[in-house]
Amino acid sequence: MISQILAWAIFFLPLSAFLIISLVIRPFVEPRFPSARKASGAITISALLISFVLSVWIMTTIEDSSYLDWDVFSWITLGSFNLTIGILLDPLTSVMLIVVTGVSLLVQLYSYEYMKDDQGFSRYFSFMALFTSAMLGLVLARNIVQMFVFWELVGLSSYLLIGFWFFKPSAAAAAKKAFLITRLGDVGFLIGILYLASQGDTLVQAVAAEGLEGVKKFNPLDIVHLNAFAGEFPKFLAAGLVTQGIFTWVALGLFAGAAGKSAQFPLHTWLPDAMEGPTPVSALIHAATMVAAGVFLVARLFPVFETSVLSMNVIALVGAFTAVFAASMGMVMNDIKRVLAYSTVSQLGYMVLALGIGVPAVAMFHLFTHAFFKALLFLGAGSVSHAAGTYDMRQMGGLRKVMPVTYATFMIGSLSLVGVFPLAGFWSKDEILATALNQSGLVGVVVVACAFAAVLMTAFYTTRVIILTFHGEFRGRQGSESHLSANKAQDSHAQDVHLAESPFLMVLPLIILSIPAVTAGFLANPINDTWGLGIIPAHWFSHLLHGHTVKFSMTAASISTLLALIGIGFSYLRYAKSSRVQKKDADEGLVYRVLSNKYYMDWLYEDVVTVGLFYRKICTILYWIDRFIIDGLVTLTGWLVKSCSPVIVRVQNGQLQTYGTGISLGILGLVIAYRVLGL
Amino acid sequence: MITFEHYLILSGAVFALGIYGVLTRRNLVAIFMSIEIMFNGINIALVSISNFINPALLRMQSVETVMPDVALSGQIFALFVITVAAAEVALGLGIVMMIYRRRQSVDATDLVSLKH
Numbered sequence: 001m002i003s004q005i006l007a008w009a010i011f012f013l014p015l016s017a018f019l020i021i022s023l024v025i026r027p028f029v030e031p032r033f034p035s036a037r038k039a040s041g042a043i044t045i046s047a048l049l050i051s052f053v054l055s056v057w058i059m060t061t062i063e064d065s066s067y068l069d070w071d072v073f074s075w076i077t078l079g080s081f082n083l084t085i086g087i088l089l090d091p092l093t094s095v096m097l098i099v100v101t102g103v104s105l106l107v108q109l110y111s112y113e114y115m116k117d118d119q120g121f122s123r124y125f126s127f128m129a130l131f132t133s134a135m136l137g138l139v140l141a142r143n144i145v146q147m148f149v150f151w152e153l154v155g156l157s158s159y160l161l162i163g164f165w166f167f168k169p170s171a172a173a174a175a176k177k178a179f180l181i182t183r184l185g186d187v188g189f190l191i192g193i194l195y196l197a198s199q200g201d202t203l204v205q206a207v208a209a210e211g212l213e214g215v216k217k218f219n220p221l222d223i224v225h226l227n228a229f230a231g232e233f234p235k236f237l238a239a240g241l242v243t244q245g246i247f248t249w250v251a252l253g254l255f256a257g258a259a260g261k262s263a264q265f266p267l268h269t270w271l272p273d274a275m276e277g278p279t280p281v282s283a284l285i286h287a288a289t290m291v292a293a294g295v296f297l298v299a300r301l302f303p304v305f306e307t308s309v310l311s312m313n314v315i316a317l318v319g320a321f322t323a324v325f326a327a328s329m330g331m332v333m334n335d336i337k338r339v340l341a342y343s344t345v346s347q348l349g350y351m352v353l354a355l356g357i358g359v360p361a362v363a364m365f366h367l368f369t370h371a372f373f374k375a376l377l378f379l380g381a382g383s384v385s386h387a388a389g390t391y392d393m394r395q396m397g398g399l400r401k402v403m404p405v406t407y408a409t410f411m412i413g414s415l416s417l418v419g420v421f422p423l424a425g426f427w428s429k430d431e432i433l434a435t436a437l438n439q440s441g442l443v444g445v446v447v448v449a450c451a452f453a454a455v456l457m458t459a460f461y462t463t464r465v466i467i468l469t470f471h472g473e474f475r476g477r478q479g480s481e482s483h484l485s486a487n488k489a490q491d492s493h494a495q496d497v498h499l500a501e502s503p504f505l506m507v508l509p510l511i512i513l514s515i516p517a518v519t520a521g522f523l524a525n526p527i528n529d530t531w532g533l534g535i536i537p538a539h540w541f542s543h544l545l546h547g548h549t550v551k552f553s554m555t556a557a558s559i560s561t562l563l564a565l566i567g568i569g570f571s572y573l574r575y576a577k578s579s580r581v582q583k584k585d586a587d588e589g590l591v592y593r594v595l596s597n598k599y600y601m602d603w604l605y606e607d608v609v610t611v612g613l614f615y616r617k618i619c620t621i622l623y624w625i626d627r628f629i630i631d632g633l634v635t636l637t638g639w640l641v642k643s644c645s646p647v648i649v650r651v652q653n654g655q656l657q658t659y660g661t662g663i664s665l666g667i668l669g670l671v672i673a674y675r676v677l678g679l
Numbered sequence: 680m681i682t683f684e685h686y687l688i689l690s691g692a693v694f695a696l697g698i699y700g701v702l703t704r705r706n707l708v709a710i711f712m713s714i715e716i717m718f719n720g721i722n723i724a725l726v727s728i729s730n731f732i733n734p735a736l737l738r739m740q741s742v743e744t745v746m747p748d749v750a751l752s753g754q755i756f757a758l759f760v761i762t763v764a765a766a767e768v769a770l771g772l773g774i775v776m777m778i779y780r781r782r783q784s785v786d787a788t789d790l791v792s793l794k795h
Contacts, residue, residue: 660701
């Protein structure tokens with residue numbers, strides 16, 4: 001039996017690390033003893049280590065749903081509206097706990113080495129601790145509003161960490177962009193919550209009339225209650241207590257929030273820019289955990305989404321389109337982190353697609369495997385840039401000789417991403433593809449086409465990264481450049497060129513992460529199911545996430561492997577000769593230009609929508625209104641006072657008797673009005 | 680026959696006379712005297728109301744159940760007003776004395792410092 005205190009501790013440990021660092025170490029200890037900054041890292045890492053151990057323990061001991069009746073605390077009570085907070089611990093939560101604490105722990109270890117010369121070492125670790133606790137709070141939240149609070153807190157930490165090197169204008173701009181675009185989705189989230197709250201009385205009355213099994217005091221904002229309600233939706237629908245579309249707006253609103261956080265089209269543009277942050281931040285927040293929050297949100301409230309066919313179709317189509325759309329941009333980027341960023345967007349598209357076609361367990365499975373291999377790839381990219389002094393792949397090449405460990409682990413991550421048998425990514429992606437193949441109708445056709453096209457593109461860009469980075473000859477500048485290394489501590493770490501393997505603390509997380517990148521797929525390995533090997537209980541992972549078992553599909557597996565091989569081969573032919581790399585962008589065709597300009601989406605958002613439409617049109621009208629109507633009213637008020645005052649000022653003559661006359665006449669007037677006129 | 684109304688009219692007339700004095704007289708002492716007239720107007724109203732209106736009747740109770748002293752409360756109130764008025768005059772005349780010492784004048788139209 002898991003005690004509540006320990007579940008809360010998972011959340012409070014990183015939070016207290018954040019508080020200790022930012023309230024004690026940074027203001028008081030560090031100015032006097034500069035070496036105390038090392039303690040910041042140690043505190044965060046040890047807090048996370050304990051959280052991780054607790055999460056593993058929860059993962060292994062959790063039973064199905066015996067924790068749903070845990071204490072719920074009242075936060076705000078307004079009449080019948082009761083806002084509660086509490087912990088929701090179920091198999092879905094336990095999977096996310098493992099992902100968040102596990103990846104976070106390894107990333108912090110890596111950061112301890114990666115950031116060791118940075119001035120903001122303590123600040124970095126305090127923000128990372130804040131992020132981790134916010135993410136854990138989000139995962140553990142039982143109430144939607146409680147979840148929203150942590151959702152925003154996660155967005156804030158993301159902002160702080162993208163703009164960690166705030167003195168770089170590009171980092172500050174990227175942080176602002178990420179914050180604003182995700183906020184756009186969060187407006188949808190908020191609208192969904194408010195709409196749900198406005199429908200609360202309807203739901204409460206429906207429950208009062210028909211009853212709901214296992215729920216004593218129904219609270220429409222409580223996730224457990226809401227899911228139970230949505231689970232028995234047909235019953236309430238048949239009784240005529242709710243309308244068919246009651247959850248449609250809720251689902252679409254929440255999905256808008258999810259799309260913002262998980263960088264789904266059309267709110268995806270912030271994620272590639274978010275790569276301005278330190279690389280471990282990209283690995284933790286913008287690849288493994290925070291961007292998965294959107295997928296988690298939909299999976300968490302999946303029964304609610306399931307009641308609305310419209311929103312399910314929207315989710316499936318957005319996911320499918322994003323998968324192929326982002327992958328296509330990933331094929332032409334020259335910045336290794338940007339390629340990985342687009343790859344992340346694309347893989348998130350797969351997860352959202354899986355949610356849209358009704359298999360949240362599969363989506364969570366892909367989230368689980370993706371978290372490990374994508375964190376591995378990002379940390380590998382950080383290790384590469386540590387040596388090559390740049391993120392630009394045109395200035396890399398041949399690194400496999402000098403960085404054998406990074407090369408090997410990066411290779412494992414890449415193969416897992418491409419979906420090569422029998423690595424983790426193969427199993428999770430296959431389940432998505434197999435489910436997609438079973439879909440019927442127009443939506444099904446589109447989804448399948450996009451999903452398989454994205455497989456091809458994924459193989460292409462991943463091979464391209466491997467070849468450009470690790471194979472061929474080194475194309476970058478040789479030796480360190482003194483004028484650059486002078487401000488190294490202040491600037492990004494990617495300045496010096498010293499072709500050597502990264503230090504032990506950076507390589508260790510790579511090695512550890514490559515283990516789940518290979519084996520995580522076996523947790524839900526369908527081979528167990530098909531051939532009954534029975535080493536690991538069949539579909540243990542799906543069991544953890546309540547059913548939705550997907551059979552291993554030979555068709556999907558063979559098609560995707562074939563497509564992957566075509567992608568790899570095509571990429572190899574195109575990039576194996578290094579002359580191709582040196583070619584200028586202008587020499588490439590129209591398709592290349594469109595892709596490398598990100599389909600002109602940034603141009604559309606920034607120049608057309610923001611500047612053209614918003615600044616020039618809407619703001620001009622608003623300026624006019626402000627200038628002449630609002631300001632006009634103010635001026636009028638001032639003018640009125642100014643012109644009346646010479647008359648009114650005579651009234652105040654300081655004579656007590658004049659005032660007394662006024663008072664007496666006033667009272668007389670009131671008495672007459674009341675008694676004589678009868679007002 | 681002198682009725683309740685006659686008393687109230689007298690009371691109102693004396694009170695209005697007092698107000699008129701307060702608002703028109705320039706001498707502070709005269710203003711004080713006018714205030715005393717206002718007090719007396721109020722006192723006439725208090726004692727006459729006490730005499731003519733029985734609180735028990737207002738509360739729809741029988742007269743027998745009401746303690747006699749309750750019916751006298753208006754009279755006692757008037758005595759209080761007289762007492763407080765005496766105290767207030769003592770204080771007020773002291774203030775008038777101080778004003779005179781400072782300004783050599785007790786003319787109300789000279790006292791315009793409220794304007795500032």
